[in-house]
Amino acid sequence: MTDMTGSPLTSANVPGAEQAAVEDTLTRNVERSFENCSDPRLLQLMQALVRHLHAFIREVRLTEDEWNSAIAFLTAAGHITDDKRQEFILLSDVLGASMQTINVNNRAWKNATEATVFGPFFAEDAPEIPNGGDIAGGAPGQPCWVEGTVTDTEGRPVPGARIEVWEADEEGLYDVQYGDDRVAGRAHLYADDDGQYSFWGLTPTPYPIPHDGPVGRMLEATGRSPMRASHLHFMVTAPGLRTLVTHIFVAGDTLLQHDSVFGVKDSLIKAFDQQAAGTPTPDGREFNGETWARTRFDIVLAPAEADTAV
Structure with missing residues (x-):
């Protein structure tokens, strides 16, 4: 049996016709309460939210204790959130909501x-x-040479494209997690006249998302790992082109199929080739016997109109 949205109801708690009518009436009344909203998009969002939220409550036959636990969870997420930690983004990430929003808003082009x-x-x-x-700024980790080009979908170079890059160090921490105002593992640079860019960073390593708060407790309770696959963040912007927010991931990482925020896409998995100690570097830098790595990431930006094209 299903409810009015087509969602299955658990057989042990299927409501009778009279109870179902009470629940249907409440949902319709809450939907209608927004009918005077003058913003059509806000109206659509609020009414759809009501339908889906009520459908969830009815499908699982949510108990009052569970409702109270959910409120306590959200309250705890608010308390731990500050200007350097956003627990609600973490929650969105681990539920796949962030990735689904990315998919909806960045259609293939x-x-x-x-x-x-x-x-x-x-x-x-x-x-x-x-x-x-x-970009390392003294952060610990294996040096890694990253290079590539920025072009549009017609293959034309995008000179002056702004490239933001940021990553965790080999301890699995971003600079903002240390609490001492250091700036490391992040920078921005610009593509040259031929659309080419290069920089030294760190070979990405796996790390856990912050799991000392309510989201971490939820993952533990549900038997999920907080670990993220090894990755390096990019945000690339240029006039007239769609802003790209993405990562590249390390080929061979055992976490590629188990990324805690579902961010891995096959096209973003890149070879990070290990270089033996003493191997000449592209810019003549010397590492005194250290190994290093290198990778290539050619970036292709969609036109701005790709966001609105049907």
Whole structure:
């Protein structure tokens, strides 16, 4: 048996006709309460939210204790959120809501690079580095040379494209998690006249999303891991082109199929080729016997109108 939305009802708690009518009436009354809303989009959002929220409550036959637990969970998420930690983004991420929103709003367009989740650790005003510069800022980890081009979907270079990059260090932490105002593992740079870019970063390593709060407790209770597949964040902007927020992931990482925020896409998995100690670097940098890695990520930006095209 299903309810009015087509959702299955548990056989042990299927309501009788009279009870179902009471529940249907409430849903319709709440929907109608928004009918004077003058903003058509807001009206659509609120009424759809009511329908789906009520359908969930009815499908699972939510108990009052469970409702209270949900309110306590959301309250705890609000209390732990501050200007450097956004627990609600984490919640959205682990439920796949962030990734689904990305999918809805970044439809496939020719050969444009695929988008993925933004994550909670982007910071405004990251320092600028020149092409070939170093984003690590002293953060621990294996040096990694990253290079590529920025083009549009017709293959034309995008000179001056702004490229924001940020990543965790080998300890699995972003700079903002240390609490000492350091700036490391993040920077921005610009593509050159041929659309080319390059920089030194760190070879990405797996790390857990923050799991000392309510989202972490939810993952533990449901038998899920907080681990993210190894990745390096990018945000690329240029006039007239769709802003790209994405990552690249490390080929061979065992977490690629188990990323806690569902952000992995096959097209974003890249080879990070290990270089033996003493191997000459592209810019002549010396590492005194250390190994290093290199990868290539060619970025293709969709036109701005791709957001609204049917």
